[in-house]
Amino acid sequence: MTTVKGLVLKEIDSGESSKSICVLTAELGVIYIYVRGGRKSGKTASSTQALSYSTLCFEEKRNAKGQVSRYLNSSEPVKLFYNIRLDAKKVALAAYFSEMLIYCGTEGEDHTEVLRLALNSLHFLNEDKMDPELLKCVFEFRLLCEIGLRPGLVGCANCFSYESEPMYFDFDRNCLECADCCQDAENRGLMALDKTMLYLVRFIALTDYERLFYFKISDRYLEKLNFFTERFIACHFKHRFSTLEFYKMMK
Structure with missing residues (x-):
């Protein structure tokens, strides 16, 4: 498992209930993380929405071509910038x-x-x-x-x-x-x-x-x-x- 703090820049719908998030991190640059059931799950809703700065724990899987995919395991919001969303x-x-x-x-x-x-x-x-x-x-x-x-x-x-x-x-x-x-x-x-x-x-x-x-x-x-x-x-x-x-x- 890898744990980083990152700023969620974008949410991308995937299938009926999941999504991917584009995240800016200090250590890894801009990465994408797949969130299973992320469009319905209340557990990760706030920490994986756009403009959230969150602690993200994910696992990495590498395919036969060496390409890495990341899957969210858990997350916790650090800062939500709530007032921005009101304007x-x-x-x-x-x-x-x-x-x-x-x-x-x-x-x-x-x-x-x-x-x-x-x-x-x-x-x-x-x-x-x-x-x-x-x-x-x-x-x-x-x-x-x-x-x-x-x-x-x-x-x-x-x-x-x-x-x-x-x-x-x-x-x-x-x-x-x-x-x-x-x-x-x-x-x-x-x-x-x-x-x-x-x-x-x-x-x-x-x-x-x-x-x-x-x-x-x-x-x-x-x-x-x-x-x-x-x-x-x-x-x-x-x-x-x-x-x-x-x-x-x-x-």
């Missing part, structure tokens, strides 16, 4: 978080920091401790940073200058260029970052989790940050997130 807009945003985590997640890799980001984001959404739009931006950009797409933000990629007014972000090269080095910024599709935007981008990408969610910005900069994070995602992922479109319809 349709929160549910929509949490569903977007889950879709991104499934898309980015891989099995067999350490996802400790990704799980930490997911749990913190759901906590702040559950407790109304952060503007949902700002929380969305933080989650989007930091998630990509945690999976290996953190851009070069220390300074200009050409001359290593720490800052200029403005700095330009190159989405294709995933780096900064200072005003002196940058040429033909508009035609190259670069985004100008003033000192405030530069600070925000660096803060979200580089600060520790003890400080990451404790800041506020004006509506003007929130609009700019939202444009930046969504473009950053579009540049790296050739994928249409249907849950994001649904969330925007709810606003």
Whole structure:
């Protein structure tokens, strides 16, 4: 038997009474676990529903081709994020978080920091401790940073200058260029970052989790940050997130 703590990202019906759950774990990455009778059993209902953070005990079986299947033996909820379920807009945003985590997640890799980001984001959404739009931006950009797409933000990629007014972000090269080095910024599709935007981008990408969610910005900069994070995602992922479109319809 294997026991892990994991965040249930998705439930998938299987047959008349069973289901599979997609789970984000620190040790194993994103895995799937089969829950026999999971659609009818009250014993596992709360701990295996989407957005539940639970302790999961399962057995593994390997077929002739070496493929591993996991079957739930027992489970216990740790955190249910109950308040999210009471607000349709929160549910929509949490569903977007889950879709991104499934898309980015891989099995067999350490996802400790990704799980930490997911749990913190759901906590702040559950407790109304952060503007949902700002929380969305933080989650989007930091998630990509945690999976290996953190851009070069220390300074200009050409001359290593720490800052200029403005700095330009190159989405294709995933780096900064200072005003002196940058040429033909508009035609190259670069985004100008003033000192405030530069600070925000660096803060979200580089600060520790003890400080990451404790800041506020004006509506003007929130609009700019939202444009930046969504473009950053579009540049790296050739994928249409249907849950994001649904969330925007709810606003």
